[in-house]
Amino acid sequence: MPRRLFLFVLLLVLPWLLAPEPGFGDPIDGGDSIPLGTRLPYPVVTLGKFASPAWVKPYEQVTYTITLSNNGDVAATGVKVWDTLPEGFSYVRGSSRVYYNSLLISSANPAVSGRTLTWTGLTVPPRRGDSYFGINTFVQDACNDTATLIGQLDQAAGLTGWGGWVKQLLPGIETGWQEAPQCYKDFVTEAYNRGLKPVIRLAGAHAGSYWHKPPADGPLNYQSFAWALARVVASLPKRDGHKLYVQIWNEPNLDTEWGLQPNAREYATFLSQTYDAIKAYNDPRVVVINGPMSPGATIKPDDFIRQMFSRVPASLWKWDIWGTHAYPGNHPPEYNIHQGTAVYDWNTIDAYLKELAIIAAHGRTDVRVFISETGHNLGNNVFAFEGYPAIGESNRADYMKRAFRDYWAAWPEVIGVAPYELNDPLQRPDWLAWDWVYAGGLHHPQYTEVARLDKNSPFQPSVVTITFRAKAPYASGVFYNSVSAIADNTTIPSRVNVAPVIVRTPTPTPTPTPTHT
Numbered sequence: 001m002p003r004r005l006f007l008f009v010l011l012l013v014l015p016w017l018l019a020p021e022p023g024f025g026d027p028i029d030g031g032d033s034i035p036l037g038t039r040l041p042y043p044v045v046t047l048g049k050f051a052s053p054a055w056v057k058p059y060e061q062v063t064y065t066i067t068l069s070n071n072g073d074v075a076a077t078g079v080k081v082w083d084t085l086p087e088g089f090s091y092v093r094g095s096s097r098v099y100y101n102s103l104l105i106s107s108a109n110p111a112v113s114g115r116t117l118t119w120t121g122l123t124v125p126p127r128r129g130d131s132y133f134g135i136n137t138f139v140q141d142a143c144n145d146t147a148t149l150i151g152q153l154d155q156a157a158g159l160t161g162w163g164g165w166v167k168q169l170l171p172g173i174e175t176g177w178q179e180a181p182q183c184y185k186d187f188v189t190e191a192y193n194r195g196l197k198p199v200i201r202l203a204g205a206h207a208g209s210y211w212h213k214p215p216a217d218g219p220l221n222y223q224s225f226a227w228a229l230a231r232v233v234a235s236l237p238k239r240d241g242h243k244l245y246v247q248i249w250n251e252p253n254l255d256t257e258w259g260l261q262p263n264a265r266e267y268a269t270f271l272s273q274t275y276d277a278i279k280a281y282n283d284p285r286v287v288v289i290n291g292p293m294s295p296g297a298t299i300k301p302d303d304f305i306r307q308m309f310s311r312v313p314a315s316l317w318k319w320d321i322w323g324t325h326a327y328p329g330n331h332p333p334e335y336n337i338h339q340g341t342a343v344y345d346w347n348t349i350d351a352y353l354k355e356l357a358i359i360a361a362h363g364r365t366d367v368r369v370f371i372s373e374t375g376h377n378l379g380n381n382v383f384a385f386e387g388y389p390a391i392g393e394s395n396r397a398d399y400m401k402r403a404f405r406d407y408w409a410a411w412p413e414v415i416g417v418a419p420y421e422l423n424d425p426l427q428r429p430d431w432l433a434w435d436w437v438y439a440g441g442l443h444h445p446q447y448t449e450v451a452r453l454d455k456n457s458p459f460q461p462s463v464v465t466i467t468f469r470a471k472a473p474y475a476s477g478v479f480y481n482s483v484s485a486i487a488d489n490t491t492i493p494s495r496v497n498v499a500p501v502i503v504r505t506p507t508p509t510p511t512p513t514p515t516h517t
Contacts (some may be wrong), residue, residue, distance in 0.1 A: 006506035009243060016040045027380055043076035043490040044414055045069065049083075049113055049483045053061035055502035058474035060351065061092060062501050066466040068492070071125040071387065071459075075366065078488030079122035085115040086481055086501070088473025093441060095226055095469035100125065101413045101462055102338060103356050110468070117468070124487070125366045125412070125462035130145050132408055134165025134197075134418035135451070138371065142425045143183035149470045150190060157194040157438050159447055161455040166191050167199035167247070170232070171206060175215055177228045179235035188237045188244065199245040199289070199370070199418065202229050202237065202274075211261035214249070214270050218329040222270045225275075230277035238285045247323055248274050257291075264307030267291065267316035271308075275318035292323040292372045293355065302358055309362045321369050321415065322359065323351035326374045329382040330391045333403040338411065345382065349403050350372065350411065368415045371408075375400070375419040376446075377433035397445035405453055412460040476505045 046065040056062055066083060070076055085091065091112055098106040098119065135156050142148040156166045170184050182199065191198040199485065203227070205212045214225045219491060233246050251257040252267035275288050293301035309316045329347045337345050337353045341466040345351060359367055376399060381390035390419050400419065408414050424431040427439055436447040443451070470481075479501045484494040 010252065024469070025457075039129070040072040041074060042072050043070050043074050043124065043126070043487065044072035044081075045485070045487065045490055045492045046071070047483060047485050047492055047495050049481060049495050051481070051499040051501045052360045053504045054500070055504060056472050058472055058505055061469045061471050062089075063467060064468050064481065064499060068122075068124045068485060069461045069462040071127050071461045072352060072462075072466050072490075073126050073129045073187075074489070075126050076124040076487040076490050077491075079124055079464070079485060079492075080487075081119045081122065081483065081485045083110075083117045083466075084482045085117070085470055086479035087115070088475055089115065089479065091117055091475075092469040092471060095467075097467045098122070099465040099467075100304070100360075100365055101411065101461075102465075103353065103360060103365075103413070105360045112320055119466060122464055123366050125368075127459055127461045128412045128415055130415070131161060131163035131165075131455055132414055132416050132504045133160040133404065133453075133455055134167065134199075134416050135159055136167045136418050136421040138169075138421050138424045138431070139183075139187065140169045140171055143187070145425075148425050149183060149187055152440070153187070153190050153194055153196065155422055155441070155447075157196060159422075159436070159451050160196070160492050162186045162195035164196050164455075165245075165418050166196045167201060167418040169201045169203060171203040173202060173204055173225075173228060173232060175224050178231055185237055186234070192237070192239045192242050197243060197245065197416070199247060199372070200233075200373075201247040201250060202232065203250065210256040210260055211250075211258070213261075213266070220266065220269045222273050226270070226274040226277040229274050230243045230281065232288060233278050234283070235280050238283060243285055243287050245287045245289055245321070245370070246278065247289040247291065248319075250372075251294035251297060251325065252291045253299040253301060254294040254297040257294070262297070262304070264299070264304045265311040268308035268312035268318075272312060272315050272318040287320045288318075289321050289323040289370055289372070290319040291326045295325060295327055295351055301346070301351075302354060305355055305358050309358075313362075316359070316362050319490075322352070322355065322372050323370050323372045326351050326371050328374070329378070329398075329430075330376065330380045330388050331383055331386075332388065332395075332399050333407045335388075336407065338407075341387070347383070349407060352414075356413070367413065368418060369413050370415060371417040373420045374403075374417060375421075375434060379433060393445050396451040398448045401449040401453065404450055409458070410460065425449060429477045471502065472503045476503055478502050 010311040046069045052063050094108055096109055110119045137152040139149050139152050188198045204214050214222050216222050217224050248271050253262050255262055326349050328349050333349050335342050335347045336350045338350055342348045356367055376391045376396045378391055384395055409418050420434050423435050423437040436444050480497040481499040482496045
């Protein structure tokens with residue numbers, strides 16, 4: 001291509017190359033921008049496409065990226081995507097990758113017909129449309145003390161704001177129980193009154209140094225106890241416009257949480273039977289969360305989860321939201337899996353990504369995550385050998401502030417985060433290092449910093465990303481791309497003449513003309 005013509009073409013396409021892809025709040029083709037704070041009971045999907053690098057030589061490969069961003073509160077289902085490659089470009093087999101919110105869910109090739117590539121059977125999850133701020137309260141040993149119960153809920157509301165999450169243990173449930181204790185009914189009611197989302201962790205008997213397994217009627221038969229848990233849940237207050245979340249047990253891969261003998265098949269069976277009993281009441285306001293794994297347990301979380309789904313396949317579907325524990329030790333929030341900065345990836349604020357990968361490999365991909373416990377205990381110095389300082393009041397407050405503001409805020413699969421724990425009324429030494437509130441009601445710095453954060457814009461779109469490579473032809477010019485998509489329950493505007501790529505053939509080197517002498 002002559003140099004002047006190349007420069008002219010470059011000037012024409014430069015605005016395309018530099019323009020950012022549409023994002024959350026950007027105008028959708030043919031429409032206005034979506035104001036924050038608006039409830040959208042339907043999918044709102046924006047299609048995007050870009051190429052990298054923006055110019056290549058003939059036969060070099062280009063990486064194309066297609067994005068489907070959902071700013072609505074309902075998933076887009078039955079999504080089908082067509083991509084039409086530019087004239088002369090060819091798909092590189094084996095290069096396709098499909099991600100749900102950064103989680104790889106497929107490496108299968110698309111259907112290829114000429115220059116058209118087709119992906120089918122996709123779902124674009126809904127955006128995170130509500131507050132993700134939360135906390136663990138600690139009233140189980142003072143449940144009948146109204147002042148303690150109300151005081152902790154007031155402190156929780158002051159920390160999380162309207163719509164925040166508040167998680168509370170309900171221990172000691174027995175097979176003969178017909179309903180929840182009155183103080184737990186009061187807890188749920190008062191949580192609703194403060195605009196909080198209650199999460200009740202259901203638990204059985206404690207033996208002093210460990211938790212008993214749930215009582216069984218026989219081998220792998222927990223029906224009687226499962227129905228006792230269901231009766232407890234049914235007796236807790238419900239309120240239209242609110243959800244009641246219940247967590248089924250805790251850290252079942254840890255010996256002290258499962259009668260000193262953790263067993264994935266037993267827990268998966270118990271979870272499945274309890275889920276079915278709770279759902280038999282047909283109350284859509286009740287949402288079930290699995291028992292989160294312990295990151296440093298007797299059986300590693302990934303091994304335990306694989307055993308659950310392989311030995312009891314139905315357990316893959318016996319929860320509504322995936323519960324997880326993300327304890328980073330003394331790592332700062334920028335030490336994480338999303339950004340590829342973590343070496344010890346079970347000790348990060350996003351360790352759940354390892355669990356979601358296993359869940360996706362077993363066939364469940366559109367998963368929302370509730371971080372049921374997280375946080376930093378004062379004095380923690382486990383990763384000093386990596387150069388990270390011990391946890392003190394100052395860096396803990398900074399880490400938690402930035403984790404909420406800069407990281408969990410950006411990850412739409414995270415719908416709630418409940419750090420451990422607000423305050424132990426009995427002031428036991430084991431828990432003092434985790435407290436967010438002092439015994440007298442004054443606040444630790446981490447409480448103050450998180451309470452100050454803006455909580456008016458918790459929304460984050462969910463994104464399905466498709467990447468693939470294509471080989472450029474031996475031809476100079478600017479090559480544009482077109483991409484279209486349809487869904488069962490929404491219209492998705494197409495993108496035409498996008499993702500320009502300049503192919504520039506090498507300029508021939510002049511050959512000297514022989515001189516006759």
